[in-house]
Amino acid sequence: MSNTDSQNLRRWRLILGGDEADGTDCQLSGMDAQIDASLSALYEFERKQRFEYIEKDNSKVGRGQSQPDIARWLGDIRNYFPQSVVQVMQGDALKQPVLQQKLMLEPEILEQATPNVALVASLMELGKLIPSKTKDTARRVVQKVVEELIQKLEQKTVQAITGALNRSSRNKRPRYNEIDWNTTIRKNLKHYLPEYRTIIPETRIGYGRKSKRSLKDVVLCLDQSGSMGTSVVYTGIFGAVMASLPQIKTQLVAYDTQVVDLTEDLKDPIDLLFGVQLGGGNDTNKALTYCKKIITKPDETILVLISDLYEGGGEPEKQMRMRMTELVADGVQLIVLLALDDNGTPSYEKGNAKFLASLGVPVFACTPDLFPDMMAAAISKQDMAQWAGDHEIVLKGHKT
Structure with missing residues (x-):
């Protein structure tokens, strides 16, 4: 041999x-x-x-x-x-x-x-079953994973979202301290005067005046059923990063059969993840009803629903679809992520995905490395179907 x-x-x-x-x-x-x-x-x-x-x-x-x-x-x-x-x-x-x-x-x-995302998801699933002697160790494990993810994802997220917000708020009559010089120079290159070796800034581009009012509201509505473990971890990380940006107002709502507002915990993603209880059923209608109540600027709000859309049919599903229709009619920019994890191959309820597609709502799975760019595209009000196609993402529920 x-x-x-x-x-x-x-x-x-x-x-x-x-x-x-x-x-x-x-x-x-x-x-x-x-x-x-x-x-x-x-x-x-x-x-x-x-x-x-x-x-x-x-x-x-x-x-x-x-x-x-x-x-x-x-x-x-x-x-x-x-x-x-x-x-x-x-x-x-x-x-x-x-x-x-x-x-x-x-x-x-x-x-x-x-330490990895799957281990953190398993710790979250065990929740209160973790004995007191193990809780400190479990917290250290979660902290290590959170710190590594923030180090990996924070800079890209901040840059992508801040850039999109700046572009969306630009004006052509800025004050001197509001001028976006890089964009202004590029815009006026055709006005370069060789004899003076200078550019005449005929058109000035500015970021717009800073305001205490947020430029965008983002609501992350998170299904915390057992199948969404790694999506919960990544959503918590991205939510914490976005909450640190003053230009947007970020809220996080988690739900199973009950709804809990975790917005206050966004300042500490470790506490946030320990506050999530994976497993059990889900009531998406109740969660969306709550989200509808806390949305004050529907035309300037992006609602990201992270869920596999399994609702069990019957009256609960009917009510969920009614809430979705109402939110879209109100002008809310609704995006549904079937999963926010590295696999990108979710199991999901195809009937509900098809219904959302009929409302013009994009439904797809998203990997963590693409989430910042996805949020930037949403803030800029790009065509999300085009964005998905550019990134070789298949929209679910749509005719191919």
């Missing part, structure tokens, strides 16, 4: 697993055996209901019939796999209730987990 064939056989053995799943007749040893054990511990857990674990000295396999050695497993997968794979495996482990409890509820084990 050639070396290439041997390597291919080895890979297939690791993919298929052992016992009756193995058709390769390939024997693993050394590190390969340890990698196989770490994979089996997770992906054969449901079938075996136990962890099979290779001892460090490769001398024996330890079989635990009840509680898996999660702390050791977390350490080993970091040794065997790149971080991107570790995050996937850790996320898969969190889908197993027994493993989730062991991973999330013991502070010394939670300390070893790789």
Whole structure:
């Protein structure tokens, strides 16, 4: 057997697993055996209901019939796999209730987990079930993820939204201290006088006078049902960043079967995320009714509904559609994000998406890296269908 064939056989053995799943007749040893054990511990857990674990000295396999050695497993997968794979495996482990409890509820084990959005979403889902001994550790995990996300997303968000607000408020009779010199120079390049080596600013472009009144109102209406976990995390981060901008008034409303206004918590995204309780049902009509009450400038308001639109049919769905129709008729700029996460492939209620499309409401999934640009496009009142097409985003509910 050639070396290439041997390597291919080895890979297939690791993919298929052992016992009756193995058709390769390939024997693993050394590190390969340890990698196989770490994979089996997770992906054969449901079938075996136990962890099979290779001892460090490769001398024996330890079989635990009840509680898996999660702390050791977390350490080993970091040794065997790149971080991107570790995050996937850790996320898969969190889908197993027994493993989730062991991973999330013991502070010394939670300390070893790789902090990421999926882990934060799982902590939010557990909510009040997190024991007091683990709460400080859980908060540190959430804080680390929040700080990393803000560092990654804040600058782009501020630049995109501020630029859009400035463009929307420009005037052609600005005071001297209100002149946008970069734009003014570009606008007047045709008036350059070579003999004087200067530009005559025939047309002056300004940002407009600063006002205590917000230029735009943004309401983020967030479905906090269990399927929206990572969307909740990203919405909280973006909401906190936008709330720091004086030119816009940002409000955050979260809902399941009840509605809670989290606007005051936007100044501390960590407290905000701990204030969200993932899981349970949802009442989008009740949430939109509340949003309608707090909107004071419908023509200058962007309402972003982050929801998969599952409402269960019947009277609740009928009422939800009535509220949506009323908001659009009032002049509110309604945008529906089926998901705000890195996957971009949401499960959603297609009938409601089609109804929204009939109202002219854009319905699509958005990745975090595109959210700032999406908000800038909305503030500038661009054609959102055109914007989506430019970014290769498929609008849901629309005819293709």
